[in-house]
Structure formats: structure tokens, C-alpha cells
Amino acid sequence: MKLHGYFRSSAAFRVRIALNLKGLRYDDVFHHLRKGEHLKESYAKLNPQKLLPTLQLDNGAALSQSLAIIEYLEETHPQPPLLPRDAVARAQVRSLAMIPACEIHPIQNLRVLQYIRQTYNQDEAGSFAWGRHWNEIGLEAYENSVKATAGRYSYGDTPTVADIYLVPQIFGAKRFSTDLTRFPTVMRIYDACMALDAFERAQPSKQPDFEP
Amino acid sequence: MKLHGYFRSSAAFRVRIALNLKGLRYDDVFHHLRKGEHLKESYAKLNPQKLLPTLQLDNGAALSQSLAIIEYLEETHPQPPLLPRDAVARAQVRSLAMIPACEIHPIQNLRVLQYIRQTYNQDEAGSFAWGRHWNEIGLEAYENSVKATAGRYSYGDTPTVADIYLVPQIFGAKRFSTDLTRFPTVMRIYDACMALDAFERAQPSKQPDFEP
Numbered sequence: 429m430k431l432h433g434y435f436r437s438s439a440a441f442r443v444r445i446a447l448n449l450k451g452l453r454y455d456d457v458f459h460h461l462r463k464g465e466h467l468k469e470s471y472a473k474l475n476p477q478k479l480l481p482t483l484q485l486d487n488g489a490a491l492s493q494s495l496a497i498i499e500y501l502e503e504t505h506p507q508p509p510l511l512p513r514d515a516v517a518r519a520q521v522r523s524l525a526m527i528p529a530c531e532i533h534p535i536q537n538l539r540v541l542q543y544i545r546q547t548y549n550q551d552e553a554g555s556f557a558w559g560r561h562w563n564e565i566g567l568e569a570y571e572n573s574v575k576a577t578a579g580r581y582s583y584g585d586t587p588t589v590a591d592i593y594l595v596p597q598i599f600g601a602k603r604f605s606t607d608l609t610r611f612p613t614v615m616r617i618y619d620a621c622m623a624l625d626a627f628e629r630a631q632p633s634k635q636p637d638f639e640p
Numbered sequence: 641m642k643l644h645g646y647f648r649s650s651a652a653f654r655v656r657i658a659l660n661l662k663g664l665r666y667d668d669v670f671h672h673l674r675k676g677e678h679l680k681e682s683y684a685k686l687n688p689q690k691l692l693p694t695l696q697l698d699n700g701a702a703l704s705q706s707l708a709i710i711e712y713l714e715e716t717h718p719q720p721p722l723l724p725r726d727a728v729a730r731a732q733v734r735s736l737a738m739i740p741a742c743e744i745h746p747i748q749n750l751r752v753l754q755y756i757r758q759t760y761n762q763d764e765a766g767s768f769a770w771g772r773h774w775n776e777i778g779l780e781a782y783e784n785s786v787k788a789t790a791g792r793y794s795y796g797d798t799p800t801v802a803d804i805y806l807v808p809q810i811f812g813a814k815r816f817s818t819d820l821t822r823f824p825t826v827m828r829i830y831d832a833c834m835a836l837d838a839f840e841r842a843q844p845s846k847q848p849d850f851e852p
Contacts (some may be wrong), residue, residue, distance in 0.1 A: 476784035477739065489728045492785075493742070495707075496734035503727045515715045516701045522708035527689065530705070534746040543773070549758040561755070572688035573704075 429454040432474065432482040434461040435635035438533055439494040441596035444635075446498045448626035449587060450505045454483075458637040461538060495529060498589060510589045516597065521583045524573060524590035528597035531543040532566035536600065559604035567601060571611040578613055580620050589620060595621045599632065641666040643755060644686065644694040646673040647847035650745055651706040652693040653808035656847075658710045660838035662717045667693075673750060674790035683735040707741060710801060722801045733795045736785060736802035740809035745825035748812065777812060782806065783823040790825055792832050801834060807833045811844065 430452045433440030447454050459465040461481060467478050475482040475492045483491045483500075492496045495505070502510050511518045534540070536559040544555050574590075577583045582590035598618045599610060607614055621627045632638060643659070643666045645652030659666050671677040671692060679690050686702045688693040695703045695712075703709045714722050723730045746752070748771040756767050786802075790796045794802035810830045813820060820827055833839045844850055 493735040493738035500731040523705040526705035
């Protein structure tokens with residue numbers, strides 16, 4: 429398998445964690461997001477959404493969107509499971525994952541920040557205030573929701589899809605200088621995850637294309 | 641089952657379509673989004689994310705986030721299926737659904753529009769230009785992606801999760817006066833969906849809490 433990604437892409441970070449947790453090997457193909465390399469026609473043939481990541485299977489099939497890729501990995505490589513067995517519990521885990529996936533990350537990703545700077549004449553501090561605002565609202569929702577299900581991780585004592593979405597979002601929140609002391613349960617879970625090799629190896633600074 | 645929603649909520653609209661396609665009966669509980677009724681503490685006890693919709697099961701369990709709810713319905717009421725059987729095909733359908741779910745709707749929903757108006761001194765026309773921009777980018781990605789899989793609907797000739805996400809987004813795009821003639825495949829699929837009773841009955845103007 430080939431993972432088309434970029435060191436700082438939160439969505440690629442999620443897929444790296446899932447592949448590591450499943451013990452699956454993959455080769456990296458890097459596309460420099462800030463230089464717009466993902467917008468080239470050669471990449472669009474693989475992923476018409478022109479977004480990172482893409483997981484290219486050995487048979488040539490190209491899967492896009494991190495959540496679709498991770499559900500695919502769960503269906504085709506069920507061990508170790510990243511979702512609980514009970515249907516209500518699965519919905520609870522997926523709902524937690526949707527907080528970073530739908531309520532935080534899309535509103536503060538690179539292309540939105542760039543558009544805000546241009547359209548509303550914001551400097552970096554202005555666009556970071558925007559990013560911080562949505563991280564605070566979303567992480568408060570996560571903190572309030574996760575109390576009902578948390579063990580060592582977001583749901584019980586094994587890592588799930590919820591943790592895979594939470595951890596890259598904390599890296600994003602830190603970039604915007606979000607006050608994370610307000611979210612003690614979230615940060616306890618984050619620390620527990622980062623103590624695992626699968627999460628630690630997946631972080632941006634450990635990728636071959638990392639730039640400080 | 642009780643569905644906590646609001647006539648204009650895209651996320652509630654998606655769940656209404658899924659319930660209708662599955663032939664499941666539900667009772668409505670309405671929370672007026674513009675009046676902020678979803679922010680009350682009584683609702684937060686049910687849904688700590690303070691977002692619509694919530695599907696309250698007969699055993700009292702409260703499920704949140706439309707995608708988690710729809711995956712739950714698919715797992716517990718498999719007929720008729722809303723996802724194909726093949727794992728790669730399932731990933732393709734979920735990836736299409738993620739375009740409205742992660743690339744359009746979160747960036748242009750009510751709370752983001754309100755924040756833009758306040759923070760960057762935009763009037764309604766300014767915030768609608770913002771909404772139109774993200775609809776255009778996202779629907780172009782959908783148009784380019786869906787060509788590989790479309791039959792009568794987004795994936796083949798039966799409605800799937802992708803259609804459930806696409807149709808409410810078109811209602812949103814219309815509100816912002818997005819030029820939809822640029823997306824002929826999308827609009828052909830939209831028309832095919834709206835000819836189905838399950839989609840037609842779920843639309844905002846057919847809900848008891850509808851306000852013109």
C-alpha cells in the first residue's frame with residue numbers, strides 16, 4: 429500500500445495511526461500541501477477531490493477521505509478492532525470522532541485559513557484567533573461528551589477511532605496556542621495515546637518530509 | 641424512536657432520509673436552532689455536543705452526529721442497504737458522503753456564518769458569498785468524483801449514504817444562490833433522489849416546524 433500524505437496533514441496523520449495500530453506496512457508518497465502539490469492534475473487523476481490523504485491499494489484502487497479509509501481498514505483488517513462490538517457503543521465512538529472530523533478540523537484547515545487571510549484582510553494572528561475559537565468550542569464538546577465513555581482512552585481501555593481523530597486535532601490546537609488546561613480529560617487521553625508507539629511514530633515530526 | 645431536530649438542519653435532514661429509506665417510524669422533537677434552543681442545559685444532558693440531531697432510542701440511549709446515527713441504522717436495520725457490500729465500494733460511497741459532511745457543511749453552517757458576520761463585520765451578502773465559495777469548491781469535487789461511480793444515483797442504481805449527504809447540501813447551496821448548472825451530474829442525481837418519497841418527505845418544507 430502507498431499512503432499519499434504530508435507530514436502536517438491531520439487527515440494523513442489519522443490514517444498513519446490506524447495503519448500503525450493495525451500493524452500494516454505502507455510506503456509514503458509526499459505531496460507538499462503549502463506548495464499546492466496536491467492540486468496538480470497528476471494527483472487529481474488519483475484523487476479527484478484534490479485532498480490528502482489517498483491510500484493506494486496494491487490492486488491500484490485509490491481510497492480517499494480519512495474516515496472512509498479507516499472504516500475500510502477496520503472492515504478488511506478487523507484485528508485489533510478500532511470500534512467496539514456493540515452497535516450503540518460504535519455510534520458513541522463514531523460520534524466522538526466526528527467532533528474533530530466535522531466540528532473542528534474542516535473550519536480551521538489550511539485552505540480556510542488562507543481564504544480568511546485574503547478575504548477579510550487578516551494577518552497570521554487573526555487567522556490563528558479563528559482557529560483557536562473553533563478548537564475551543566469543539567474540544568469543550570469532546571471534553572463534555574467523553575466523560576461518559578472514557579477509560580484510559582476515549583472509549584474504555586483500548587484505543588479506538590475516537591482517539592485516532594482526537595490526537596491529530598490536539599496538534600492543531602497547539603499550533604493556534606489553544607488553552608488546553610481547560611480540557612483535563614481530553615489531555616489525559618492524549619497523553620495516554622502518545623505513550624503508544626502507533627501514535628508516537630505517526631506524529632508530524634517523525635515523518636521523512638518534516639520541516640520544522 | 642424520537643428524532644430531535646429542526647426543519648432546516650442539514651444533519652437532521654440526512655437522518656430523516658435514512659429513517660425513511662429504512663421504513664422506520666419516529667416521533668419528532670423540534671428545537672429552534674435560530675432561537676438557540678439546542679444550547680439549553682436540558683438538551684445538553686441528552687447531547688453534550690449541543691448539536692442537532694439526536695436520535696433517542698426506545699431504551700433511552702441518545703445517539704448524536706448524523707454519520708454515527710446513519711451507520712448505526714445500517715448496522716441494526718440492514719435492509720434496504722445504504723452501503724454496497726464490497727469494501728472498496730463502501731469506501732467510495734463513504735468518501736463521497738464526506739464531501740458534504742467534512743468539506744462543505746461544517747464551513748458554512750449557521751454558527752460559522754454568525755461568527756463571520758460578527759468578527760469580520762459582514763452583512764448577509766458577505767456571509768452568503770462565503771457560503772457560496774465553499775459550496776462551489778465542494779460540489780466541484782463531488783462532480784469530479786461521482787462520475788466514476790454514478791448510475792441513477794451517486795453509486796449505481798440504488799440510493800446510498802452518499803445521496804443522503806448530497807441532497808441536503810444542495811438545499812444549502814441553493815440558499816446561497818450557488819450556480820448549480822456547473823454540476824450536471826450532481827443535479828441529475830439530486831433530481832432522481834427528490835423523485836423518491838423518502839427524500840421528498842424529509843425536506844425542510846414538509847416538516848411540521850417549517851417556517852417560510
